[in-house]
Amino acid sequence: MILQIAILVVKILLLVGILLGGFAYLSLVERRLLGFFQLRLGPNRVGPEGLLQPIADAIKMMLKEDLMPLGADPWVFRMAPVIAGFAALSVDAVIPFGAPIHLFGQTITLDIANPDIGLLIAFALSSLGVYGLVLGGWASQNKYSLLGGIRATAQIISYELAMGLSVMGVLLMAHTANLEGIVLAQRAHGWFWLPQILPFLIYTTTAIAETNRTPFDLPEAESELVAGYHTEYSGMRFALFYVAEYINVITQCGLIVTLFFGGWLGPSFLPPIIWYFIKVGIGVFVFIWIRATLPRFRYDKLMSFGWKVLLPAAFVYFLGTAAFVSGVL
């Protein structure tokens, strides 16, 4: 019992460490990559190739004055970044990032929890993240932030349904909502991205919306709302929103890999955990690439796109998959 708790604690610390380290270096990688896309160098002064930049950023963020507008709702204002950060970190608890390993005569699964409704929990937790944006925007008592918060709400109701529907096909094919089960099902049936190509594209699109990145960075929209929901935030609270955004990117790429690209599966010359992170890395690169390329949606266009294109498409494909799996077709 003690051993199991110890293993769990170690796993949690390890995962949080990986995610926070991943966040720190993802922010560096993103800035360097954007630099390459945009004919500039990006941060390369602090340490070799800018490798110490995240540490410098962290020190700077911690030493910044932590301001709160007088008109702000103090509790909600303080809670909003915590909600965003918590939601982003907790989703990863159910995503398996490697095949079970054997250590000290124990079988250790490489996830924090392995519930049968893992996929639902992942969705529920990641949807919570938007409360951070909405509440932060509302509590700031700033008009730009308020508009950012409203946009976040408008955005979430336009893509979440399509997002949920697009993975239903995967559930039908895997016969389980357990994320480890979905990975194992892909070992038997082949990776799901090919038979579920349309849901895969829909899910990727909505995942970008979930992470609030270009072309769906409406709540932030630098050129319109200055910084949207986090205009009034500074110091570590501001940093927490950033932590949430980047960890959401890692998480969403993890979910895409798990649902459509066979999770940790891969040829045996590399350990499964390495395969998982390679796939996630490719996903993250694509996210950054998209950010460097595309302009922003207008929010009413995003809503009609979500409701009139993504949702019907996901629904029709879901019906098709259901008919196929049940043997009607």
Added chain:
Amino acid sequence: MASETQVVNHKPEAGVSPSDTMVINIGPQHPATHGVLRVRLELDGERVVRAEPVIGYLHTGFEKSAETMTYQQCNTLTDRLDYLAPMTNNLAYVLAVEKLMGIEVPKRAQYIRVMFAELTRIASHLVWLGTHLMDMGAMSPFFYMLREREVILDLIEAASGVRMNPSYFRVGGIAYDLPEGFMNKLGDFLKDFPRWMKMYRNLFEDNPLISERLKGINVLSQEGCLAHSVTGPMLRGSGLALDLRRSAPYSSYEEFEFEVPTRSEGDSFARLWVRVDEMYQSAKILEQCLDKITPQGVYMTSDGKVALPPRDQIYGDMEALIHQFKLVTAGFPVPAGEVYQGVEGPRGEMGFYLVCDGGPRPYRWRARTPSFYNLQTLPVMCEDGLVADVIVAIGSVDIVLGDVDK
């Protein structure tokens, strides 16, 4: 560790009755207002009820300062009005003075002026295209377009010595002759031009996100344009092919072949394409400059009243030295009278209205800057749009705040 402090912020005042609309200020410090424009927006949700540009944050008082400067010195002020197109401002100003003085400018100098006016047009449109796309959220194109603009700035630097505020044109001609090999460099630039334009068009030509953001957005009718004295690409985007290079040619534009691109839709998309097509036409004019401009030749009028004496004479000839000294310190007198001269700048009609009292300094120096007039249409364009469209509208006016506030 930082401690938490509270700052006094705009707390809602007691006694103010709540209304259905919200007033929000875009600017004067805002990433998408291209300087210090402030737009007072009245919003109903995200729908714009009223948009009102508030200007004057960059007021520099150039028109008043000019009254204390000699005619040649005023030229440097024109650079700083519309700093993205200094050469066309120079051109409008020197043409106005020359018109009043009746100075004949050598053909070669006129062609060189045309060449630089068109180069700045391309440079200015490049900056506009990059920032316009950036306002819509596409971050990368801006950097590509600045790279190509740098090539043009290198050409300007080669001729005038500086990148941004060249003051290269002088009353009576241009300041210095073209450096050796300049036309070859221009030829190289023109060879590359279609290749990189193709690259940029790939970024926005068939991009549904761009056309969704621009098509049918911020529509301006031709009548509305004329009522607001709108000129330049905005007017041509609303269907009226008015181009001063064609309708009132100056500096030998009548000898060049080019088309005046127009579109009838009057929306932001039309304005985008008018400007992009204009860049091609400018390149076409530059091609003709390659044939017309001889590597050597006169570049300044021989009229000793305005032209500085040649350098080698100054060191040996007493008269020339005195002449140089007088021209530089006291300036040259311009006959009493009034004159207006407009040219087709990248943003529209750039004109100067001068009242001269016969002395070496203007009595009144008035700049008709296109952005100032074009910006008036902002309330019309933004009404009933969304906040996102306001940003597009500001971008599609192509304002330069130095040009608006003067």
